Amino acid sequence: MSSPTLTDKVAKLICQDILSGELKPNQKLVVAELKEKYQVGASPVREALIQLSWIKYITLEPQKGCWVSPVSKSELYDLYESLRIISSVLLEKSIENGSESWELEILTEFHKLSRFKFQGDSFNWTEWEERQHAFYHSLIKGCLSKNMLNFVDDITRQIKRYRHIALNNQPNSFEDLFDLELHEKIMKLTLDKDIKGAKQLLDDYLERMRSEIEPTVKSIEIA
The missing domain is CATH 1.10.10.10 (Winged helix-like DNA-binding domain superfamily/Winged helix DNA-binding domain)
Known part of the structure; x- marks a missing residue:
């Protein structure tokens, strides 16, 4: 060994x-x-x-x-559909059960995300991705379900490969998704315990991300 x-x-x-x-x-x-x-x-x-x-x-x-591993439009859809469903459930559970420490962690991770510096062509995608993941993970962490959070991590890891494939082929395709105001809105709705509003905004964001990746995956399938 x-x-x-x-x-x-x-x-x-x-x-x-x-x-x-x-x-x-x-x-x-x-x-x-x-x-x-x-x-x-x-x-x-x-x-x-x-x-x-x-x-x-x-x-x-x-x-x-x-x-x-190959990529496919059907798998991409399945991954995002799974992520949207489980994220919605866990966000609702977190809002219902989240503690003060959970709220503080959300604020902390958003602060770290908001401090990220965009530097044009030298944009550090890896650092942004890590900070964004930590922020979204904090939103659903209040659900207190280790198994379901592990499931989210597994789906997110698979989606990461798809997202990087899209970035490698279309480096500027995600520019409109680096939207701190949107992330702040999701945070505020969550902390205000607006379950419907927070779930809808998070779901919309995930669907936008999927739609940005799909054209690249489709072109690879056709090639």
Whole structure:
């Protein structure tokens, strides 16, 4: 067995190359080539590929090999439909049951998001994405359901791959979604315990995000 630390490192490198577009959907992955690329042995590469198959970034087929997982319009729709439904339920539960510490965490994460600096061509998408995820996670964290939050994390992780594919093909496609005023409105509706208003605005935002990604996924399917 290889070192877990080395396996995790290789998995992270492969994941980064998938998100950056260097490794593309449906691309076959050969262990010998990955060994040379990342300068490691075969064992950590194989174990890393298994790890990434658990989060559905890699597709493994016994006796046939492995590929970067394909993308499809139907899967994109299913992922966002699932996220919209579960987010709506958890947001409502959070508003109903959330504590003062939950409210404080929302305010804290929004403050961090609002402090993000947009710098034109040097825009740090990764940092924005991390801050935005932390903010949206704080909104539903008050539901007090670890299993459902883990389910949201799983869906979000899969959507992240789709979003990066769209960004790699259309770098400016998400500019109108960096809307702090919208995020602030969602926060205020949540803290005001306006369940209907908060759920509707969050749902609208998720649907807008899906619609921005869909054209790129459709073009990949046709190609």
